[in-house]
Amino acid sequence: MQDFEIKNWKGEVIKVIKAENFKDAVEQAIKESADLRYADLSGANLCDANLCYADLSGANLRGANL
Numbered sequence: 001m002q003d004f005e006i007k008n009w010k011g012e013v014i015k016v017i018k019a020e021n022f023k024d025a026v027e028q029a030i031k032e033s034a035d036l037r038y039a040d041l042s043g044a045n046l047c048d049a050n051l052c053y054a055d056l057s058g059a060n061l062r063g064a065n066l
Contacts, residue, residue, distance in 0.1 A: 008038045009060050023049045030054045 004025035006015040015034045019025035023046050029036060030051065038058040045065045 006034070006036065007040050009040050009058075011040075014039060023047075026051075 001018045001020060004017050004019055004022050005013045006017065006025065006029055008014050014036075015029050017025040017028050019028055022044055026036075026041065026044065026046060027049050030053070035055070036059060037055055038060075039056065040060045041056070041064050042060045043063045044061075047065045049066075051066075
């Protein structure tokens, strides 16, 4: 396990999660009700990630594999 930083579009860290990979980190953040609005998830491989009920308004998803 390693620490993954979820940053906003300004590059500021909004959440740090211990996980096996970035997809798992994003899913864990969602389970913890983390505020992912304006998160920079560009280029992330979120294929098969459970994003139910996630508020990703304003999030940068450019190039993300959903």
